[in-house]
Amino acid sequence: MSWMVWTTPTAGFFIGIGLILASMSIWQYVSPSIERKGFLPIKTTRGDRLFIGLLTSAFIHLGIVGFTDLSILVATAISAIWMAILMRWG
């Protein structure tokens, strides 16, 4: 494992992603998601919204880290709020 040069923050990040995917799979198994139309211009399932949310969160992080002096935690907080809105009403 040493060749993968792990750090605590990146390990935490991947554990987080893993947990999200695992819990989404269990949620899907317990109550399958139905495609619906929210404020997004397309019909989406729960998994689609998660993907859109993760991808846009990545760009929110890049934008804040790259072009402002704000802490990365601000980006994470904004992403979390955005993710919640997207999953509920997207």
Add this chain to the structure above:
Amino acid sequence: MNKIENNKAWFLVLPVFILVAFSAIIPLMTVVNYSVQDVFDTNTRYFVGTEWFKAILNDAALQSALMKQFMFSFTTLSIEIPLGIGIALLMPKRGMAASLCLVLIALPLLIPLNVVGTIWQIFTRSDIGLMGWSLREMGVAYNISRNPVDAWATIILMDVWHWTPLIALLCYSGLRSIPEAYYQAARIDRASRWAIFRYIQLPKLTNVLIIGILLRFMDSFMIYAEPFVLTGGGPGSSTTFLSQALTTMAIGQFDVGPAAAFSIIYFLIILAVSWVFYTTIMNMQKEK
């Protein structure tokens, strides 16, 4: 009728998942690990947080490489797609001529990328290359190693020459799958040539065009060998695209930290653009 969903079938995908994990996911995780550290070797490394990302996103050379990359992909796609469709429409439908055409058109696709670069490099030389020599004899000042406009035009021409056949072949196969009855019906209705194209041929081509556009976008966005051999990124850095900038950084200078951060940004852009393309086109089809 309600379709019964059985998600257990997903377990059958497990072997592929393990294979992809080994060849793509684990290396990608390593890249993420590299991107937050200054790595000298596995024992000497320092955590730098988001510093590399900040540096890469504010690097003027990389920003211009990104702009050039988008311009390149947009230009080649907007030439190759219509041209490919046009060639497919003009190709003979059956007999010897059809086979001959297919072979001739597929030829550029069989040539390795760096050889394509070399062919065009020689082709454009004013002393021994046919195109370079002809242009010089006609009095056109053409020099890809001095004039950025010439370099750009040549790279775009090379990409069009190399990859339009792919679009043409995909469209040709799409056109061949349209039953003759559709054309007969159109003739009875006295449909114009344009109406036949717009309402019969183009809708039937959507599927192959989705694949064609996606493949060509991703390929042109990752282009490396051809411009590297043809112009070496020059004159100056006028044809240095993203992948060449990345290679110089990762292998030339062995800056794995910044190169990893760069790779992740590059990956996210390709992922986002491909997803938008795919979703829009899939949705257009659903609405029909």
